Amino acid sequence: MRAVSADELAPSTEAWPVQATGLRVKAGSRLAVDGLDLTLGPGVHGLLGPNGAGKTTLMRALATVVRPEDGRLRLLGRDVRQRKTLRTLRSRLGYLPQQFGFYPKFTVRDYVEYMAWLREVPTTAVPAATQRAIDRVGLTGRADSRLRSLSGGMLRRAGIAQAIVNEPELLLLDEPTVGLDPGQRVEFRELLRDLGDGSCVLVSTHLVEDVVAACTNVLLLDEGRLVFRGLPGELARLGASDGVGDSAAERGYSVLLREHRSAA
Numbered sequence: 001m002r003a004v005s006a007d008e009l010a011p012s013t014e015a016w017p018v019q020a021t022g023l024r025v026k027a028g029s030r031l032a033v034d035g036l037d038l039t040l041g042p043g044v045h046g047l048l049g050p051n052g053a054g055k056t057t058l059m060r061a062l063a064t065v066v067r068p069e070d071g072r073l074r075l076l077g078r079d080v081r082q083r084k085t086l087r088t089l090r091s092r093l094g095y096l097p098q099q100f101g102f103y104p105k106f107t108v109r110d111y112v113e114y115m116a117w118l119r120e121v122p123t124t125a126v127p128a129a130t131q132r133a134i135d136r137v138g139l140t141g142r143a144d145s146r147l148r149s150l151s152g153g154m155l156r157r158a159g160i161a162q163a164i165v166n167e168p169e170l171l172l173l174d175e176p177t178v179g180l181d182p183g184q185r186v187e188f189r190e191l192l193r194d195l196g197d198g199s200c201v202l203v204s205t206h207l208v209e210d211v212v213a214a215c216t217n218v219l220l221l222d223e224g225r226l227v228f229r230g231l232p233g234e235l236a237r238l239g240a241s242d243g244v245g246d247s248a249a250e251r252g253y254s255v256l257l258r259e260h261r262s263a264a
């Protein structure tokens, strides 16, 4: 029996959460995303790629933080170039940047509430939404601690909480597992699976095991281009007897990169 990916199961009558055609995005003066065609439906999509592949730049474009240089980008059915609908669109997105700024004197609760307010969560719903997001990332006991007093992993969990506080339809997480301890990483994978049930989640990571454990799809980016998309199990199959790495999936990742680079 053939495994069916989340994309194939997506409803065909509704707008895709992400639809990019010939997308080009600059990082500084460099064209870091270079002609990307990508359609994403509901599910958890793992974004892999070596350093400098363009993952963060792609995430920033999908979060509407940078405007594309060229090509077409529709998010949740809206063209990102339409300024009039950008504000509504942003209220339906969640974004954890790779490096995120915060006021160190804010408590976790202040921070998550503030982000809920920025994303236009109705005022009366903010306290409950904030508490739920904090609980979901396992920071209940630290909700009233100041951000400056948290460890790196806890801070990242606070970052994840702000990203999910508005229950976004499109959630973008740039390296969310950096700094998480092994126990937290396992819990986070569970949260990811839960979040991907109904919404579209794009997670960039260098940890191939995270993708295998928690993602419905794998995307591999290299030099600003999509060089592979498939099911996580395909990575392990490709790496069964070839490639470099400690696990079959890691070896599969190295095989894909090698093949792409030797064909270029």
Ligand SMILES: Nc1ncnc2c1ncn2[C@@H]1O[C@H](COP(=O)(O)OP(=O)(O)OP(=O)(O)O)[C@@H](O)[C@H]1O
Pocket: 027, 028, 029, 030, 031, 032, 049, 050, 051, 052, 053, 054, 055, 056, 057, 058
């Ligand atoms: N502000 C900038 N000015 C110039 N070039 C930049 C800038 N930011 C990123 N780049 C370049 O754009 C390319 C893509 O960078 P990006 O950060 O998107 O990659 P990445 O896949 O997220 O990398 P990593 O895995 O290291 O986080 C790289 O070649 C990088 O050097």
